[in-house]
Amino acid sequence: MADKSRRAFMGKVLAGTAGVATVASLYAMKRTWDPLPSVVSAGFTTVDLSPLEAGKLSVIKWRGKPIFLLKHTDDVSPDDSRDIVTQDGRYTVVIGLCTHLGCIPEWRESESIFHCACHGGQYDIHAKQTFGPPPRPLDIPPFAIKGSSIVLGEEGPEYKKMTTQA
Numbered sequence: 001m002a003d004k005s006r007r008a009f010m011g012k013v014l015a016g017t018a019g020v021a022t023v024a025s026l027y028a029m030k031r032t033w034d035p036l037p038s039v040v041s042a043g044f045t046t047v048d049l050s051p052l053e054a055g056k057l058s059v060i061k062w063r064g065k066p067i068f069l070l071k072h073t074d075d076v077s078p079d080d081s082r083d084i085v086t087q088d089g090r091y092t093v094v095i096g097l098c099t100h101l102g103c104i105p106e107w108r109e110s111e112s113i114f115h116c117a118c119h120g121g122q123y124d125i126h127a128k129q130t131f132g133p134p135p136r137p138l139d140i141p142p143f144a145i146k147g148s149s150i151v152l153g154e155e156g157p158e159y160k161k162m163t164t165q166a
């Protein structure tokens with residue numbers, strides 16, 4: 001009788017141990033499959049555009065690329081095909097790599113142009129190519145507008161509309 005209850009007890013201990021080991025294994029497997037926190041944070045970046053000063057270029061890094069953020073002054077004529085419009089204003093938000101061979105253009109505030117020193121390419125304030133060898137405007141990263149912020153990496157309705165117009 002004592003032998004039988006001991007066997008039942010050992011069976012329960014074994015089942016419990018196996019259950020804990022299974023849960024621990026599944027947890028470890030999930031941790032392995034999940035992307036690293038650095039990868040997750042690199043994929044989506046929320047940027048509050050409201051502190052930007054009109055006419056002054058800000059540059060942030062997203063997915064290893066420079067992103068140009070430029071708030072328009074009131075005298076800039078709007079371009080609905082390229083401007084990002086939030087509750088606080090109009091912005092040029094583009095990947096800051098020349099579409100010719102990938103140099104990083106500079107913002108010349110006094111001329112309101114992006115100038116690429118590598119081969120003399122130029123872009124207007126909306127980042128459309130106006131001179132030199134660049135074959136197309138600076139690329140617009142995927143974005144979604146959230147109030148006064150944008151989420152880089154998320155394809156919101158405004159981004160989808162822009163890319164279907166192009």
Ligand code: FES
Pocket residue numbers: 098099100101102103116117118119120121132133134
């Ligand atoms: S890389 Fe910019 S003009 Fe050639």
